[in-house]
Amino acid sequence: MTYLKPLFRHPRLPKNKLGYTLKEYEGSISTLCAGCGHDSISATIVQACFELAIEPHLVAKISGIGCSSKTPAYFLGNSHGFNSVHGRMPSVATGANMANKNMVYFGVSGDGDTASIGMGQFVHAIRRNLNMVYIVMNNGCYGLTKGQDSATADVGSASKSGHINPFQPVDLASLAVELGATFVAQSFSGDKQQLVPLIKAAIQHQGLAFINVMSPCVTFNNNPGSTKSYDYVREHMHATGKMDFVPQQKPIQATYAEGTDTAVTLHDGSVMSLHKLAPDWDPEDRLSTVNALQQARAKNEILTGLLYIHTGYGDLHKILNTTDTALNGLTEKNLCPGKKTLDTINAGLR
Structure with missing residues (x-):
């Protein structure tokens, strides 16, 4: 068995403005179980990066341990990647981002990797507003x-073995909002139409963009009684609204026949256009988002879409007021101010 995709592609495949086809954004053949939701998420990342015409060599993919953390091998095979220690992806991503802020960072994690062993790392990545796309592939097992x-397994949810979970779940989306994340979204691996624009907006967001994706495990958690199964998620999804992502270079073309529309402008001029379906929800109001999430939870619904966004808070580099030049590009001339300046600094510390 080979893990490499065939080199041949149809010569008339669509190309983006860089002249690349989807081939340049794909990875190795997946070794995950057939039908795994994680593969669908990988496909949406490929599609989003292709449509945004991101240069693959300017992308870094960082993961921890778990089924989800294997997926960076299955998308953007021409990009940089690092498979880190269990739960420690945010630390590695922080170090890489501080060294070179000119790249697009994807942090890929799972519900175990983030909600258990990596919870502390998750909290501080949000607190620092690290400029990255943080995707949790959440299957509850x-x-x-x-x-x-x-x-993240819901109380009362039944596993494949018939075991009933007695514990309350960690609600990662609500937690992210409460911690002050500046971009929080939730989606379903089977909803490509919703997930692609969410990922595109997350890439363009200046700060930590957290996306919690329900991604059913077809082998161990796709049974009757599981609240993370394909059937359950499809039957209990409630979207905040329909959405379009409009890059800076293109005019807004999103129109809807009825309902309330709102447009969120990102830092680079790109626009997230939303047709709101939830009646009392405002994506730029944290309290409104918290209420919407709690109301959905009380109804056993899974609220999906862009839940919350705040564009007025700078990322970690802006908070620390780092140099405009990426740290890995600084030379000795930039880093060493000379003996006279150093003597003055040392004198001020005595």
Whole structure:
């Protein structure tokens, strides 16, 4: 068996403005279970990066441990990648981002990798507003170790073995809003129409963009009684609205027949155009978002779409007032101010 995709592609495949086809954004053949929701998420990342015409060599993919953390091998094969220690992806992403802020960073994690061993890392990545796309592929179980319940498994949810989870789940989307994340979204791996514009907006967002994606485990958590199964998620999804992502270079063409429309302008001039379906929800109001999430939870619904966004808060580099030049591009001339300046600095510390 080979893990490499065939080199041949149809010569008339559509190309983006860089002249690349989807081939340049794909990765190796997936070794995940057939039908795994994670592969659908990988496909949406490929599509989003292709449509935004992102140069693959300017992307860094960083993951932890778990089924989800294997996926960076399956998308953007021409990009940089690092598979880190369990739960420690945010630290590695922070170090890479501080060294070179001119890249697009994808942090890929799972519900075990983030909601259990990596919870502390998750909290501080949000607190620092690290400029990255943080995707959690959430299936409510530990797929690599035979399907035990994870911290996001809903109370009363039944595993494949028939075990009923007695514990309350960690609600990652609500937690991200409460912690002050500047971009919070939730989606379903089977909803490509919703997920692609969300990922495109997340890439363009200046700060940490968190997307919690329900991604059913077809082997261990796709059974009757599971609240993370394909059937359950499809039947209990409630979208905040329909959305379009409009890049800076293109005019807004999104129109809707009825309902309330709102447009959120990102820092680079790109626009997230939303047709709101939830009646009392404002994506730029944290309290409104918290209420909408709690109301959905009380109804056993899964609220999907762009939940909250705040564009007026700078990312980690702006907070620390770092140099405009990426740190890995600074030379000795930039870093060493000379003996006279150093003597003055040392004198001020005595």
